[in-house]
Amino acid sequence: MSAHQLDARRLLCPLPVIRTQNAINNLETGETLLVIATDPGVMHDIPAWCRIHGHVVLAAERVDNEFHLRIEVGQK
Amino acid sequence: MAMRFFAGHSIMRALLCPCRVFSMSLAAPAPTPRRKALALISGGLDSLLVVRVVQEQGIEVEGINFFTGFCVEGHTHAIRKQDQKKEKRNNALWCAEQLGIKLHIIDISEEYKDVVLNPKHGYGANLNPCLDCKIFMVSKAMAYVDRARDFAAAKGFDFIITGEVVGQRPKSQRKATMPIIARESGADDRLLRPLSARNLEPTLPEREGWVKRDQLHGFSGRSRQPQIELARKFGFTDWAQPAGGCCFLTDENYSRKLADLWSARGERRYELDDIMLLKVGRHIRPEPHYKLIVGREEGENNFLEGYRREFHHIRMISHNGPLILVDGTPDEKDLLQAARIAGRFSQGREADEIEVEIVQKGGMARQVKVVPLRTEEVPEAWYL
16 A cells, blocks of 8 residues: 655644544545644544544554654545 | 435435335335434533433434644644643543544535635634634535435435534524524534524424424523433433533634734634634733743643744843744834743843844844743733
8 A cells, every 4th residue: 555644843733633524534544644733633643533534543652752643544 | 225315305306216215015025224423512511411311312423623723632732731731531432432423524624714714604702703614614514415316325314413502502502503504504404403492483394294293302501400310311411511512713812812823914814823822822002013932841842842933032141031932023122022021931030131042034043142021021911
């Protein structure tokens, strides 16, 4: 499966969630998206958004001052 | 399915879908399609209740939430260190999760400028264009409904629901103004307010029997007690209670700073960065043509660091102190005065002299020594 990346650095929530939503709308089931953000709120909000839309957060980690979330697109 | 939204009227339905009539005459009645509503979700108690009320009637619901740029949630939590210690949650997402519904979050910040700058129905107590705002959001929800119908039959919605209550808000939620929202948004009688429906004329979902009017509510007025009792009945024990609503424009201090921004620029316009910065720090305007933005704590200083290349800024050298952005068109003398004001907010406020670095917007930096202003030398009138 192909991997995609979204740069959401310097955006404050809910903008990283909105950009993630818009990116995933253009992906197919099973594809993965790496979101890179600087607002710590993404560690709560993006997994919440994924849960209600049936996507899977494969990994969520802090890397220096950034937050990296890897998401697998669920059934659409 | 493409006609589903407009096929609510029974005669219209028969005309549009003769197969349905034919099949009914020959065989067992076809199962009634499950009706679907799109709910405007702000994230407060009314959002929780309004969805649950129609879910209880077998209606399938998805939510929609709009980002205007003036939302209270999120940004301030992300910026201020003291707020970072609090549990962070986006209340609209949290509501959606409690209700088991999908939530679509839409960025309308660019189009929303026209609502803020040119409200047809005027402002509320501050720069809050509540009636125009609600009309705009319902019309955007309608546009979403139309788009969903065009792109995917499975996403077709039959009507829109909101948590509005007659008499709850002095401008946008009055019996006289609620029909204006329905009319001017284009939603007309496909806009249902389940918490207050029995105070209003029956809407299409009620007339068609998609929802039972006698199972909707007739709440009115500013008391929240009926909502709290309904929440208890549904088993909700936690909900967001944003003071003064969820929009910065209802806040007197914020509105004053926005009005000052327009006055200083000589025109009513803003960019997203402008309205973000109004949420951060102390704003001090010693002269009409420039102001200082002073970080109040580490989180705000970190946030302001991200903007330093786009502003003149002042950094303390001899003492600890906040990063200070200088917005506007200060000349040489103004920047020295700004440095003295900066000293007032540093640990060198009692010193005879402080050393600061003044960096101009283009990046040219120089170090100067100035006498910090004493607290009493910074007039109250400078604080926005």
